[in-house]
Amino acid sequence: MADDKKLTTRADDFSAWYNEIVLRAELADYSPVRGCMVIRPDGYGIWERMQRALDDKFKETGHRNAYFPLFIPESFLKKEAEHVEGFAPETAVVTHGGGKKLEEPLIIRPTSETIIYHMFAKWVQSYRDLPLLINQWANVVRWEMRTRLFLRTLEFLWQEGHTAHATHGEAEEEARRMLGVYRDFMESHMAMPVITGQKSNAERFAGALKTYSCEAMMQDNKALQAGTSHDLGQNFSKAFDLKFQTEAGGEDFAWNTSWGVSTRLVGGLVMTHGDDSGLRIPPLLAPTEIVIVPIYRSDEERSKVLEAADRIAANLKAWDRRAPGRLRVHIDRRDGIKPGAKYYEWEMRGVPVRMELGPRDLDKNQAVLVRRDTREKAPVSLNTLGEDVADLLRRIQRDMLTVARERRESNSTRTPITYDNFRQLMEGPGGFVYAGWCGGEACEQEIKDDTKATIRVLPDEEFCSAEPAATCLKCGRPSLAEAVWAKAY
Amino acid sequence: MADDKKLTTRADDFSAWYNEIVLRAELADYSPVRGCMVIRPDGYGIWERMQRALDDKFKETGHRNAYFPLFIPESFLKKEAEHVEGFAPETAVVTHGGGKKLEEPLIIRPTSETIIYHMFAKWVQSYRDLPLLINQWANVVRWEMRTRLFLRTLEFLWQEGHTAHATHGEAEEEARRMLGVYRDFMESHMAMPVITGQKSNAERFAGALKTYSCEAMMQDNKALQAGTSHDLGQNFSKAFDLKFQTEAGGEDFAWNTSWGVSTRLVGGLVMTHGDDSGLRIPPLLAPTEIVIVPIYRSDEERSKVLEAADRIAANLKAWDRRAPGRLRVHIDRRDGIKPGAKYYEWEMRGVPVRMELGPRDLDKNQAVLVRRDTREKAPVSLNTLGEDVADLLRRIQRDMLTVARERRESNSTRTPITYDNFRQLMEGPGGFVYAGWCGGEACEQEIKDDTKATIRVLPDEEFCSAEPAATCLKCGRPSLAEAVWAKAY
Secondary structure, eight states, rough: OOSSSOOOOTTTTTTHHHHHHHTTTTSSEEEESSEEEEHHHHHHHHHHHHHHHHHHHHHHOOOOEEEESSEEEHHHHTHHHHHHHHGGGGOEEEEEEEEEEEEEEEOOOOOOOHHHHHHHHOOOOOGGGGGGGEEEEEEOOOSSSOOBBTTSEEEEEEEEEEEEEEEEHHHHHHHHHHHHHHHHHHHHTTTTOOEEEEOOOGGGTTTTTTEEEEEEHHHHHHHOEEEEEEEEEEHHHHHHTTTEEESSSSSEEEEEEEEEEEEEHHHHEEEHOBBBBOOOOGGOSSSSEEEEEEOOSSHHHHHHHHHHHHHHHHHHHHHHHSSSSOOOOEEEEOTTSSSSHHHHHHHHOOOOOOEEHHHHHHHHHEEEEEETTTOOOEEEGGHHHHHHHHHHHHHHHHHHHHHHHHHHHHHOOSSSOHHHHHHHHHTTTEEEEEEEEEHHHHHHHHHHHHHHHEEEEOOGGGGSSSOOBBBBBTTBBBOOOOOEEOBBB | OOSOOOOOOOTHHHHHHHHHHHHHHTTTEEEETTTOOOOOHHHHHHHHHHHHHHHHHHTTTTOOEEEOOOOEEEEHHTTTTTHHHHGOOOOOOOOTTTTTTEEEEOOOOOOOOHHHHHHHHHHOGGGOOOOOOEEEEEEEEOOOSSTTTTTTTEEEEEEEEEEESSSSSHHHHHHHHHHHHHHHHHHSOOOOOOOEEEOGGGGGTTOSSEEEEEEETTSSOEEEEEEEEEEEEEEEHHHHHHHOOOOTSSSEEHHHHHHHHTTTTHHHHHHHEEEEEOOOGGGGGGSSEEEEEESSSSHHHHHHHHHHHHHHHHHHHHHHSSSSOOEEEEEOOOOSSSSHHHHHHHHHHHOOOEEEEHHHHHHEEEEEEETTTOOEEEEGGGHHHHHHHHHHHHHHHHHHHHHHHHHHHEEOOSSSSOHHHHHHHHHTTTEEEEEOOOOOOOHHHHHHHHHSOOOEEEEEEGSSSSSSSSSSTTOOOOOOOEEEEEEEE
């Protein structure tokens, strides 16, 4: 943080800007192992708050946490044909243990469908054992060649929900329910608006019948797949013999879903909200919501201001007793660093509100609050500080979502567009393009080859255009579904 | 749980009893990967409550969470001589990634000192950056040959604290502080009394100057090493060039500590509190504190009793608003299972309090509470149920600790003992033996070879005998320190 060099701007080089923020806000660091990152306390603090909020929602919807082994026998991965094809090329393989070569190599889980449904098959006998609603918080490994901090790393942290149901209808409902849980979380906590919908077959999870996704738009107008939820049908239950006795006395294979979000969300948060001065963290996910910077010119002033700061911090911490977790306050007591340098640093770190507190403020029984998102500055009375800060934080949280939503909409193209114009758009500013699609994989592939854009989702009804295009963007045949096209992370 | 076969008793076969409880209370299950376990929701729920309580204590003492890579370059492990010697024989090795042979094999972390202190060396420049107080919640792998659910598995979950300090004194203080945090947690939450003290050199952590440990006595009189805290001196800082500029302007290597507890604690909880009917969970760690079993003989009675149960559960859940987490209540609504069978099942699962609720109870405006620990049964008025249940839970928590402490003391030998008697004791009932030790590794090794007993700790002062033996248990030379001997897990 002693680094005073100006941040690369988003306009100059979005990718360099992103890496610099992640490093300088101390969210993460490179590790000596290629492609693996170290998540530093300020980054992990955000992830912990994400975990807590999601975990509460999972439990409210009836799920329980469990833990399954890191290692997956190689033979397991091979039992579901599409699944192994999708994951085998990017596995890490343990061949030796305890100084000896293993008889069967062990795969480090890239995802846990295979081992989890193997266990479910042991636990489920009858329809009475269903639905079985399990979630796991874990690390997984996918051997990626090109990695980016948080966005794509060899090892990452995530949660993976795995459920088994008696009917396909219930499994579908579950897959959609968890997509909704993700969307709510991303909007209410991350202030990151998303479009939900279904993936095309080409973009489906390896082994799923259907994949649903939440897609967010980053500030470089590229899409980020922020969370997915899969209707697995009976693909895995058949591969792992996950059968149950039905209520009618027959026997059937169970219907499965799986769904996950990962530490990638921290990267999404940076790319949704960061600006050219650094990070901006939505209050609900900020490990520190308000930082108090004391201003003084003498020892006497220093002790007076710090004393007041302590009193204020104690009041703010105790203030909102009804809320789960009171206000999270930090006092920057460091001596020998000028207030301006501290402002600069806390802006880089993205703390939502800064309080400037000097002797003249105290004389007026006030403090000055500065919003990180808008830099708006206003004095507030110390008498009503608790309410005012809590209120300001709520406004920041709401405004950040509004700003992000407006940015997304102003970078979305919903009017009819020719394929030439589409290509120009994808070479230039990018963004989301709503266009007709004939449903053909050939068109999808050709567009991808031409422009690097992919179908992000076939959007859910509420996101569809009022008057969707009638013909396919590429071939001009009748459109079967509206598709959202974009370049993506 | 449909398994009605009686549990093996502790007296008959403690080891079989333990495995049966873990499986039948659905804490964990065997996995298809040798030596790895699946932690089921009822076991993971206990671990989650342990995590939450410990994490709060770590944060109160100034630590922050972070996350470091699963993979450790083979060359890193070799940098600290004792460390590699201790861990190399039990590592799992990744030799292939993304379909290719790796240039340098990657070790799956057996513990993370090496990679963490490598990162610390990047982050620490000056005394101003110290102390650096980090904790990580993670999975680790040690290639054990003989495994037991929770107690010794190839992969386990744990936390590992890692800190860097400017002076040896501060590091020592930290190592002792965290030992105290562990002890407090084990006694206050697990109701598992422990003896704290220092390990002999032979039992030290590979790479530490000193290892401190919390040792608990299980019901078979064997010791369980429940948590350790290490003063690492400058061993790792020298190996990883973790230097800092001192306040005086010089340069010095930092002083490190590390400390950890693992899912092994769940096994310790079972072996401390389980009885011949199943598990007994101390209330503070119980995912469900009270289970309501409705009693009825007709549909009419059923709806009346369940309606009352719903009302009671809602009241209990809302009752203790001041506490972090209100009462955790479950109603066993299953139809077609007799109350007696439900009692049996909940006893197996170890829920601290059972409430029996039938129509005659409702007529008397009462319910019957049954303690799992003592099986004591008493009617309580529905008017004061919240207070009464909360109070009962507090008493159970306290009494479980008292009972465990008394059991430990009655199986400890503090009177002078001949080596022959010691050997007989270790062949028979076992227990903790406080005896003199000359400090010689030869005596320690011979005793271990003879009896399988090891020095668990050189106990801290408060645990030492009033009149410790003056001579070594084995050789009769003057004793340098009192030692606690026991066979151990």
